[in-house]
Amino acid sequence: MEGARNARQGWMASELEGVMAKYKRALSKTKNSFIQTIPFIIGTLLLISLFNNVVNKQEIVRIFSGNVLTDSFIGSFIGSIMSGNPLISYIIGGELLTSDVGLIPIVAFLTAWVTVGVVQLPAECKILGKKFAVTRNSFSFISSIAIAVLTYFILTIL
Amino acid sequence: MITKYCKKLNAGWIFLIFVFFLYIIFIFINISLVFKSLNTFFQLFYRLLPVLLLVFVLIYLFNFLDPKIINKYLIRNMGVRKHLIVAFLGILSLGPIYMWYPLLADTKEKGLNDGLIATFLYARAIKLPLLPLMISYFSLKITMIITLLIFVFSFINGFLVNLVMKGSSLIGEIKNV
Numbered sequence: 001m002e003g004a005r006n007a008r009q010g011w012m013a014s015e016l017e018g019v020m021a022k023y024k025r026a027l028s029k030t031k032n033s034f035i036q037t038i039p040f041i042i043g044t045l046l047l048i049s050l051f052n053n054v055v056n057k058q059e060i061v062r063i064f065s066g067n068v069l070t071d072s073f074i075g076s077f078i079g080s081i082m083s084g085n086p087l088i089s090y091i092i093g094g095e096l097l098t099s100d101v102g103l104i105p106i107v108a109f110l111t112a113w114v115t116v117g118v119v120q121l122p123a124e125c126k127i128l129g130k131k132f133a134v135t136r137n138s139f140s141f142i143s144s145i146a147i148a149v150l151t152y153f154i155l156t157i158l
Numbered sequence: 159m160i161t162k163y164c165k166k167l168n169a170g171w172i173f174l175i176f177v178f179f180l181y182i183i184f185i186f187i188n189i190s191l192v193f194k195s196l197n198t199f200f201q202l203f204y205r206l207l208p209v210l211l212l213v214f215v216l217i218y219l220f221n222f223l224d225p226k227i228i229n230k231y232l233i234r235n236m237g238v239r240k241h242l243i244v245a246f247l248g249i250l251s252l253g254p255i256y257m258w259y260p261l262l263a264d265t266k267e268k269g270l271n272d273g274l275i276a277t278f279l280y281a282r283a284i285k286l287p288l289l290p291l292m293i294s295y296f297s298l299k300i301t302m303i304i305t306l307l308i309f310v311f312s313f314i315n316g317f318l319v320n321l322v323m324k325g326s327s328l329i330g331e332i333k334n335v
Contacts, residue, residue, distance in 0.1 A: 052195075124256075
């Protein structure tokens, strides 16, 4: 009887330890992610604030011609060469939207940011193979343009 | 000495220091512009703060998911359902993309094809913890359309990558014959 109780208590203690270790691991991962991301968030917001006050909104809009394909290509191109936490891309994209930049280049930019990795391409080539990495990134680039165009058409229908 | 300190700091902090320097330069050029920009910054930051807090709470919850569990499901053979499961695992995976390359190379050796790896990597574009931020900037409707399209395109990409990779290996085999 006593032995069974001790065994149950021992099992419960080890289970509790396991759960606590999971909580601690998750907290430590989130803390690291926070420490790594927060300077990027503050830096990006500071840059956007400065940019908004220095550059005329109309000048930003002028980069985009209004042509669906050209605008999505420019958005995808910028998104492809930029890298980092997607959170930053949402902030940049969202602020561009408030600056009257059209949705198409922004959607292309957001999608390319997370799907195309020019910066990570050497690592991807080395680990997953050159042909695979180049093929995947090329299709991802084309897809980001397609997603931007489709989003625009779906929104005009809805 | 400077390089040693730079190595200790991560890229984010270096970027922030660079932005601070930019602001310092602008103090000498146009101080009123700096105050105006700081005012805009605080407005943006306060607007974002509640969403950011929610994002980090969601990231915390998603961090309970062990990458080893994802790897275990990736190598399991489940037929056609596997495409769907791989896409969902891609959505659930967190962290930088390069962190997943060695794990995916490992699953490739255990039989995961190139198309499925491409599906996994593409579906990673859907970031569940960041959805509140996306909705706050782009509205629920736009967020839903983009998310759904990315999900569909993860399969299209997987299919196309597999087609190209299989095609090239077939050409190689023909050349060998």
